[in-house]
Amino acid sequence: MEKHRGKKTVALSTAAVMTLSILAACGSAANEPTPEAPAAGGDAAEARGKITVSIYDRGQIPKEEGTYTDNRWTRWINENGPVDVEFVPIPRNESQQKYSMLFASGEAPDLVLEYDNAFVNTLWAQKQLLPLDDLIAEHSTEYKKLLEKFPELKKLATKPDGKMYEVARIMKPEILGMMVIRKDWLDKLGLETPKTVEELYQVADAFANGDPDGNGTKDTFGINLSQFATYYVDAMFQNEMFILENGELIRQFDRIKPAYEFKRRLFENNIVDKDFLTDTNGQKAEQDFASGKLGIYLAYASVISKNYDTLKNSVPEAEIVAIPFPASEFGQFGPDFNPPFQLTGSVNANAKDPASVMKYIDFMVSEPTVQYFANGEEGVHYTKSANGCPQPIDRDKNKNEMGYTGDYRMFMPTYLLQTCAVNDRSLESENPIDQEWIAIAEEAKKLYLDPNRPHPGFTHAKFRPALDKDLNTIFNDGWNTMNEIMAKAVVSGSAYTVDQGVADVISAWDASGGKKLEEWYKNWYQENKDSWLFMEDLYQMEFE
Missing domain, CATH: 3.40.190.10 (Periplasmic binding protein-like II)
Structure with a gap:
């Protein structure tokens, strides 16, 4: 279809949260060896950026794993990623109230992750969100590739002013x-x-x-x-x-x-x-x-x-x-079928370092990161079968360590993962x-x-x-x-x-x-x- 830059109405996704899949394996502790992480990018002398990112607090993380803001996965992100990340907990059942308070006080996170697109649309209408077109064009490599591969994604993320304001999770469509x-x-x-x-x-x-x-x-x-x-x-x-x-x-x-x-x-x-x-x-x-x-x-x-x-x-x-x-x-x-896209992330219009936010997004959507969050560490959490599918070594251990990580992966392109099971x-x-x-x-x-x-x-x-x-x-x-x-x-x-x-x-x-x-x-x-x-x-x- 020809791209239209005229008046456009905001899309509405259902308020109900899509249930995230229970994964087969999970990640390593901070002192364990990690697989090769994607390159952080940038000049070696360049100052390391620091950003804030929201994370749903569902009250489900095992005590021995830490908290939603400090656990094996947040540490792995900070040790292997291109920027320092401070996670901001958002009570899952009161996310809109919490976000409203944070925006009103000027303390909202740089990267806002939220499933309810109707609420995100209100943030856009209040001019609380940053247009992403130039940010992606100038500072992205990985997410830019996704937009090039799936141009439909730009349509979905574009608001009535003709600019793009959201990043999305990309999945293989699934028949229902x-x-x-x-x-x-x-x-x-x-x-x-x-x-x-x-x-x-x-x-x-x-x-x-x-x-x-x-x-x-x-x-x-x-x-x-x-x-x-x-x-x-x-x-x-x-x-x-x-x-x-x-x-x-x-x-x-x-x-x-x-x-x-x-x-x-x-x-x-x-x-x-x-x-x-x-x-x-x-x-x-x-x-x-x-x-x-x-x-x-x-x-x-x-x-x-x-x-x-x-x-x-x-x-x-x-x-x-x-x-x-x-x-x-x-x-x-x-x-009916589950669609391949789900809008999940927006950048705060008042983010002090949007370029670092984009570096974080690129890091999280890169294939090595997606694979690591899905499967954990080979030899510790899984072994590979003859066709390359991960086979959990200890399902109870993996469930304990991985059962709370779905919301860290809210905009990861899971279509990259190999299909290893059906129903x-x-x-x-x-x-x-x-x-x-x-x-x-x-x-x-x-x-x-x-x-x-x-x-x-x-x-x-x-x-x-x-x-x-x-x-x-x-x-x-x-x-x-x-x-x-x-x-x-x-x-x-x-x-x-x-x-x-x-x-x-x-x-x-x-x-x-x-x-x-x-x-x-x-x-x-x-x-x-x-x-x-x-x-x-x-x-x-x-x-x-």
Whole structure:
């Protein structure tokens, strides 16, 4: 896309913190030998800079490890890094209050690390943050390379004034949702993998009513609709609130009816569990899948993986494969995924030595530092397997020493790390069930990160534009009201039809001020269509 320097609206990430992965190994004590660290850079006679950097205090560091401001990792950073770093503790559950006090008193750290982008946007609006464009151009090597490799990152970090204010963590995209099918049932009933939503209905019907397990009893379900599964069916019909159509960002209503008529047919013909609405956490669907009674399972990949062993142990002949979401009259789409970027760091506008802050950022994003924080010291915390994957020497020791380090790595490019496990299953596992699942998951990754079958939203949910309080209320109420009304239309028979439900959704939307939000989105898109990070951008990125 062509770079647009006009008016731009600030992006909003969800306030909830993304859960950081538990790592396999950790670092050395200060008096232990360390691996070769990245060069500190600069002239040998150049004075060593000193900066302050925030660090979340979660109250979880073991007593013997020290404190969040003084431990084996902070010492390693100061001994191997290019600048002296003083860490400023920020209570995790009161981070915004603490930051507000520090900025008000002029004592805010030079590098502000914070997950809540909405709060960071308020700091930008108050002119508390330093533009990074010139700082990176003049003083960076490592982070500059990341921007060159991932130009989409600059789009995401740029504010309405056309300048970049944040650094980000870069990860390999990870699929969340998945659709798997009992291939052994397909084969037994002489059916093909469904390619359209109508074929999906026919296969699910056969799974529910054709005795695929051969026990002579009607005790199987064709597909599930509980928990997130209903939203995955919505995705097949592009039933998102706002979509791109004919060059405009619009609030759509025409996808609601076909999506919910499909769900209603499943319900009325006993193809799904009649109690799916009460299975809010999906546990009943998990049990049905694990016990071999569910033919098509829509859920998070991690949930399916968790139950796969039980299925294989209880029904050894079960054969599971991942399949693409079937196509509807609106196109073909895919499930949700974790995005490759997360904005996490900003530089204080009053930082006394911004160049030293940039040196620190470069040091922390360099591959040797990323590897060391991920794995610790070879021979002390891990050994390398035949394919180069780190194997922990003492898991308890590593957990004790590394369990608190995630927030020091908030902007590290973890995509640099070798993939050594899938859904917590080691690629080198000798367990045949592990290897079966890894093959299923790898195929799913190919299917679901395909730009020809994108997630139906106009951008990732974490990159939607920020709305003011009133507009945000309209958005959230519109989403919740639609799902509540249409769920009623699925289960109420002739007493409440899908057409009635759609009419009530539109009426409730208009009454809540929805037209105002529609106009806002329409104008926002026209102003930002050449500069925002949209869904299609995320599918074009290369991480290898």
